[in-house]
Amino acid sequence: MRLLHTSDWHLGRQLHGVSLLPDQAHVLAQIVDIVREEAVDVVAIAGDIYDRSVPPAEAVELLGATLRSLCLELGRQVVLIAGNHDGPERLGFAAELLVDAGLHIAGPLRDSLSPVTLALAGGELDIFCLPYAGPATVRQVFGEAVSTHEEAMAALLRRVDDQRRADRPSVVMAHCFVDGGEESDSERPLSLGGADRVPAALFEPYTYTALGHLHRPQQRGAEHIRYSGSILKYSFSEAAHRKSVTLVDIAQGGDVAISQRELTPLRELRVLEGPLDTLLRQGESDPRREDYICARLTDTAAQLDVMGKLRALYPNVLQAQLLAREYNGQGPVASREMLKKSHLDLFGEFFEEVQGEPLARDQADYLKAVLDTLHAEGGL
Template sequence: MRLLHTADWHLGRLFHNLSLLDDQRHVLDQLIEIIDRENVDAVLIAGDIYDRSVPPSAAVTLLDEVLHALCEERKLPVVMISGNHDGAERLRFGARHLRQAGLHILSDLADFDTPVTLTIKGCEVDVFGIPYADPEHVRSQFNVDVRDFDAAHRYLVERIEEQRHPARPCILMSHCFVDGGSASDSERPLTLGGAESVAWEPMQGFDYVALGHLHGPQYRGGEHIRYSGSLLKYSFSEASQRKGVTLVDLDASGVARIEQVPLLPSREVRVLEGEIDALIAQGRTDPQADDYLLVRLTDRHAILDPMGKLREVYPNVLHLEKPGMLDARGNQQLDRERLKFSTLDMFSDFFAQTSGEPLTDQQTEAISTLIGELSRDEEAQG
């Protein structure tokens, strides 16, 4: 039996206010191609299918198209759990009826210890799913004294262990932050101000653990306790990550092989650093000029409309940083005298950029006097 493990689709995601729906459709088409090429028998989606609890209609349509291609056209079973971005109640609408089509939506915590049993090629495997649930939800649902994410998750895993069939391979799906995992900027914290991580040790005995939440492909405690990672790079902190899906081969004795298969985006997410003139020259011949970019300018002087100039060659510059301007000033104390000099420097650069000529000595003296008068007026008013 060959399974495909994926997670964190975040359909409907905006990246610096830019819709990624077309980019998501591009990699989901690849996901279906992988399923066909690799003869996948079932698909596991470990949460955060949508990016928010009330997704845009276009995201719902895209999910419907993908699930139709998998369940109806290819007759593949799909098991999905809800993540912290999903609205669990909305996601499981019609879940009881959809089981007949092979779509198993596990988003009701009350059913977490009831497995989905897949029978494929003479092999049976039980799939248990733990949808995202905070400690308060677990405590009220089961009337148990759990005060943090680890205690709540441990309680649920131990309950599942009690229900396992002794003669069948067993897969656990969970949307959680496993202790020691590598996080990125695009993952919404599971809690504010408290411990959100869970231990991997209670999950060690499962044949495979399909995790969701962390966007970088990785494993904890053993190669079989694994995050497949997100479909796309959803922040510039993920620029170095290689996105993909995980193929898992199972037989009657358990996991035989695990392989990470890459997904290739229509546009990469990159970070460029350098002086603006060099970056513009590079952009004129860059074959990937349409990539989503964060640009760090190392120029140590003020530049008029740097974003507009960069977008002439790199149309998808989404964020601009100017560390060179900070370096030029070093670790100056922000006293009034130093601020006056900095203001004069910035005005001088601005004047040169707009007029094409530097300030004359008389102009510099006049501007310096004006800045000093304005500074004294601010001090008098403050």
């Protein structure tokens, strides 16, 4: 039995104001190809299908088209759970009516945690779906006095254990923060102060645990407890990530073999660092100018219209950081130097930079009078 584990699609997400739908469609088409090429039996999507509870209509259409390809054209089973970004009721619409088509959606947490049992060519497989549920939800649905994410997950897994069969491999799908997991800048915290952590050991007993929430592919505690990671880099903190899907071969006896298939984005996310002139010169011969760029500029001299200059070469530059305005390699030295300067000096430098000539004497005098008045009135 071959399972493809993916998560954190975040359909409809924007990056610095730019819609990523074309990028998402690009990698979802790759996933469909992988499912076909690798003879995957079941696709498990471990939450954060959408980026928000009310996704844009185009994201709804993209998900619909992808599920149609997987379920109707390829005839595979798809199991998906709601993550903390999803609106569980909306995601779970008509779930029971979709089962015959091979689509199994776990939207809101229900008091029955009976598994999705799939009769595959290689045997029968139980998939236990745990949509994202904080302690408050678990208290409400099961009436159990849980106060942490760990207690909540333990309560859910006790119910899984009640229904688990020893003669059948069991996959758990969950959307949570497993202790020690490596974060990136694009996950929304489940709660504050570390109370959202769940120990990996809870998932030890199951054949495989398909996790969602963290955006870097990683195993937690053991090889069969894994985050597949997101399908795209959703922050520049992930520039060094390799995004992938996880292929899991499950033997009827419960042995698992795990491999990864890398996803190739339509546009890479790259961080370029150096003086503006150097970046612009390199840009002229850059074969991947369409990539999403974060430019970290080390110039110590001020630069005007940085984004405009960069965009002429890198049309999808999203961010420019002026590092040297804050530090010059040894810390925030430039800033300290600037703090020593008077408002008059600072404005004078700015004026000269913009106008190409220094303040005239009468201009400087007028400015000084304005600044003195402001000082006297406590405005500076």
